[in-house]
Amino acid sequence: MKHNLDKIETIKLANLPTPIEEAKRLAERIGLLKLLIKRDDLTGLAGGGNKARKLEYDFAEIIKNGYDVVLTAGGVQSNHARMTAAAARKLGLDVKLVLGGPDFEIAKGNLLLDILFNAEIRYLVDDDANESLEREMQKWSDELSTKGRKPFIIPIGGSTGLGALGYVKAIEELSHQIKDDNVQIILGVGSCGTFAGAILGAQLFLPSARVIGISVSRSNEAIKKRALELIEESEDIINYKINKSITVECYDNYHIEYGIATDEGKQAINLAANLEGILLDPIYTGKVMAALIDLTKKNIIDKNIPVVFIHTGGMPIIFSFENELGKNINCKKIYPK
Numbered sequence: 101m102k103h104n105l106d107k108i109e110t111i112k113l114a115n116l117p118t119p120i121e122e123a124k125r126l127a128e129r130i131g132l133l134k135l136l137i138k139r140d141d142l143t144g145l146a147g148g149g150n151k152a153r154k155l156e157y158d159f160a161e162i163i164k165n166g167y168d169v170v171l172t173a174g175g176v177q178s179n180h181a182r183m184t185a186a187a188a189r190k191l192g193l194d195v196k197l198v199l200g201g202p203d204f205e206i207a208k209g210n211l212l213l214d215i216l217f218n219a220e221i222r223y224l225v226d227d228d229a230n231e232s233l234e235r236e237m238q239k240w241s242d243e244l245s246t247k248g249r250k251p252f253i254i255p256i257g258g259s260t261g262l263g264a265l266g267y268v269k270a271i272e273e274l275s276h277q278i279k280d281d282n283v284q285i286i287l288g289v290g291s292c293g294t295f296a297g298a299i300l301g302a303q304l305f306l307p308s309a310r311v312i313g314i315s316v317s318r319s320n321e322a323i324k325k326r327a328l329e330l331i332e333e334s335e336d337i338i339n340y341k342i343n344k345s346i347t348v349e350c351y352d353n354y355h356i357e358y359g360i361a362t363d364e365g366k367q368a369i370n371l372a373a374n375l376e377g378i379l380l381d382p383i384y385t386g387k388v389m390a391a392l393i394d395l396t397k398k399n400i401i402d403k404n405i406p407v408v409f410i411h412t413g414g415m416p417i418i419f420s421f422e423n424e425l426g427k428n429i430n431c432k433k434i435y436p437k
């Protein structure tokens with residue numbers, strides 16, 4: 101039985117396929133035979149990132165069914181919220197964001213971009229718990245419905261069985277770009293949709309690949325449970341069942357708390373920038389690179405099998421971490437005489 105993945109409607113938001121680049125200097129430094137970077141930071145939607153692929157599915161649904169306002173939620177530096185706001189504007193829709201995190205005076209990073217997209221924002225000061233964000237978003241959606249609007253809620257991170265199809269397709273795309281199917285794919289895991297999609301995509305298009313998820317917030321148990329739920333949802337949508345037990349390989353020891361930078365992550369950001377001219381971020385991809393370095397050192401990742409690092413984006417976040425990343429400046433100031 102063939103799946104009907106290609107029959108599920110999308111709306112074009114991302115520049116695809118994204119390039120794949122070999123990072124030779126970084127590979128040598130880490131001790132890997134081959135390191136390929138899948139540049140999903142270049143999906144192009146308002147600064148790029150993984151969420152563009154998921155949103156192509158959500159917005160097809162939104163447009164087809166005539167919703168007139170889109171709501172989503174996340175932490176103050178949510179890439180997903182920024183890209184949802186951009187996608188809504190690109191398609192002429194109204195957009196509302198529920199964000200949460202530390203109090204602020206000046207908007208930076210993704211929040212600054214949300215403001216440029218003129219998203220209406222409700223901000224939960226010092227509270228970015230998923231339950232609080234979701235409660236507030238539902239309340240707002242109900243208010244809008246009462247006023248005769250037709251709101252559509254995209255869950256936190258855009259992680260639904262439908263959105264995850266974006267990464268099933270991403271792995272299909274990757275399978276056309278690499279010569280050797282025997283690869284180790286590594287990526288960050290937040291709300292799990294990207295990871296779930298990548299696991300299902302590997303089952304369908306790269307069966308010899310090993311998919312490794314690096315948590316930025318959840319425990320291994322929570323990831324495994326959520327990833328399997330999402331995979332099942334995606335399977336139902338594409339009308340296809342993987343008839344074998346799926347192994348979910350993830351590591352939850354490379355973050356302290358969601359949104360907090362780690363020292364190893366900051367070092368990894370510097371390394372990728374210095375050796376490859378590639379920008380990682382302190383909340384997601386920097387931690388994944390730190391994990392790749394450590395897992396290779398511990399021989400958990402096989403040095404001799406090519407690694408594909410999925411660069412899921414997040415660059416705007418750098419501009420909200422200037423206090424932590426902008427300190428060691430190699431810059432001699434020369435004042436006018």
Ligand SMILES: Cc1ncc(COP(=O)(O)O)c(C=O)c1O
Nearest residue numbers: 179290291292293294384412414
């Ligand atoms: C840059 C970046 N990488 C990885 C992820 C994780 O993706 P997911 O939420 O689908 O697990 C996110 C999610 O927000 C992200 O913004």
